[in-house]
Amino acid sequence: MLRLDHITFACEDPRRLAAFWAEFLDGYTAEDSGGSWRAVGKGPTLLFNEMEKSSTIELPIHVDVNVPDREAELQRLLGLGARLVETKSHSAGELEEIWTVMRDPEGNGFCVQSPSNTQGRFIGNVTFSCAEPTPLGRFWAGALGWPDEEIDEGFLQALRDAGVDEREFEGFYATRDPGGSRPRLLFQRRERSRPESYPIHLDLLADDREAEVERLQKGGATVVETKTLGDLTWTVMRDPDGNPFCVE
Secondary structure, eight states: OEEEEEEEEEESOHHHHHHHHHHHSTTOEEEEEBTEEEEESSSOEEEEEEOOOOOOSSOSEEEEEEOSOHHHHHHHHHHHTOEEEEEEEEEETTEEEEEEEEEOTTOOEEEEEOOTTOOSOEEEEEEEEESOHHHHHHHHHHHHTOOBOOOOHHHHHHHHHTTOOGGGGGGEEEEOOTTOOSOEEEEEEOOOOOOSSOSEEEEEEESSHHHHHHHHHHTTOEEEEEEEETTEEEEEEEOTTSOEEEEO
């Protein structure tokens, strides 16, 4: 089975970007990784590679960061070199969600939100924008061996009471490591760009890379190429929606 190894950012200055994210997230430190840089902590490792990327406004993949106090966090982020894009909200009856879209020092978009009872600053979601959340989400759930995230029936009933059409419930899908580790993968029905070079992708670790590549192809993924650098070999793939990822 596959494991999430890194969330990888393409960037011009890996050291600077690793330092930003290490300062942003609780318990992270920036480390040199032989030309690349990493931000390493209690959550997923973030890898920063000097790579070409297309500039894009709406990222196909972005991270959502949970913080205890969203408004207070915005000022701290601006001081670290982030840029404010906009604050958005969505309400349905008594339910309301507020989040702020920001960009890191190299323009990578991310969202800041404050779910109830949040302790610390951590990556809560890796979010995919897509046309059909459930099929894409189940591809990734199958790839990682993660189950569907159960949706609280009380939450769904509150949406019904607010007049939300039940067909809208198919507009999102989530899957989470059954061991409880973060982040979960969230798939949302949303307009997305299709950049030539993605700013963010996932790197997966396999016990048997070739066997996993074959399994993923049967699930609808495609192979782009296999690369070797020193003792390291990895295969670049694309999921059924065209999002790139790597299997090592």
